[in-house]
Amino acid sequence: MKRLSMIAAGLLALGVTAARAEDKTTVEVVPPNAPDTNANTPPASDVVNGTAAPNPKAAPENKAVSPSPPVPGTTEVPPPAANVKVDVNPTQPVRPSVPLTTPSVRPPAHVINNNTAAITGAVQADIVPVGPAPFYFAQPKQAFPLEHTWVSKIGAGVLVGGGFEEFTSNTMQNMTGTAGTWTARVLAGTRRFIGAEAAYVGNARSIDALGLQSSATLISNGVEGNARVNVPVVMRKAQLLEPFAFVGLGWQHYQVTNTNTFTSSVARDDDVMALPVGGGLEYAVGRFMADARFTYRATYYNDLVVSGANLNSWGVATQIGFSF
DSSP: OHHHHHHHHHHHHHHHHHHHHHHTOOOOOOOTTOOOOOTTOOOTTOEETTEEOOOTTSOOOSSOOOOOOOOTTOOOOOOOOOOOOOOSSOOOOOOOOOOOOOOSSOOOOOOOOHHHHHHHOOOOOOOOOOOOOOOOOOOOOOSSOOTTSTTSSSOEEEEEEEEEEEESSHHHHHHBOOEEEEEEEEEEOTTSSEEEEEEEEEEEEEBOOTTSOTTOEEEEEEEEEEEEEEOOEEETTTEEEEEEEEEEEEEEEEEEESOSOOOTTBOSEEEEEEEEEEEEEEEEETTEEEEEEEEEEEEESOOSBTTOOOOOEEEEEEEEEEEO
16 A cells, blocks of 8 residues: 555656646757857657657747746746848849840831731832932021012112202302201112112202392202112011112202392303212111211202302202012
8 A cells, every 4th residue: 555655756756847847848949150169959740758849950939938937936047039030121133134226127118018908908109219308498487578579680669758958169158048858769779789770859048148038948859860779688587688878860949939129230040060979878667768878969050149159069968668
């Protein structure tokens, strides 16, 4: 009986020891690259003291194992922290970049031949070789029409205007005042270096002499023709700037009006020959024309004044008109 009690006590102690060993079992996490230090490790099926021994070569589980609470009266050493390195964003392999290249050989264009024309009902035209397109310079767009303007082959225009005139003789300056002038001209050859013009010229001024009434007026009317030398300068937007000079020949008729009495020193009228000479500047854009000029007129066969004073004069005038 005593032997049976000892066997029962031994089995009870063995069971308590096995239960305590099972509660204290921990899992050791081995780093991934740890070297194999124990080559003779027993297989995972070995049993030590009734429990399965861990296999060091087995892959560790990526989980934390919570140790069992310590038993009072015992001293336990906590297991070392697991050195687990998890790469959440693994590095992707770099692929070599291949430059895009344009194929040097292109597929031929789709050509309608006899077969496709018969199937689709298309009309096939004869292939005619075409030479290179002719090379030409694009002409700028004109801002104004070129027809019937000063940019025609010769250039012509009509101008009207006015100005003022003064005698050069001291005798006539003392007897008369400054004259107002009016003109009407027809131009030809404004696009050429040599041109011509024909004009009607007139003027009127006051005259004061012994025996004449205070309202007496000296009026002149005449015609003249001039030859011109032009320097046409064509600018942008159909504009023309033209300096010019002229010389001509004319006739003028002078007449004293607005008086009933005359003195022996002044005649009632007189006809003189005039030689106009001068220069100016002309401007044109589209059909509009304008010029400004200075004119000196030398006169011949002067008989208006008995003392023989000449009727030479100088004057300036401006004119506007249109070209055609």
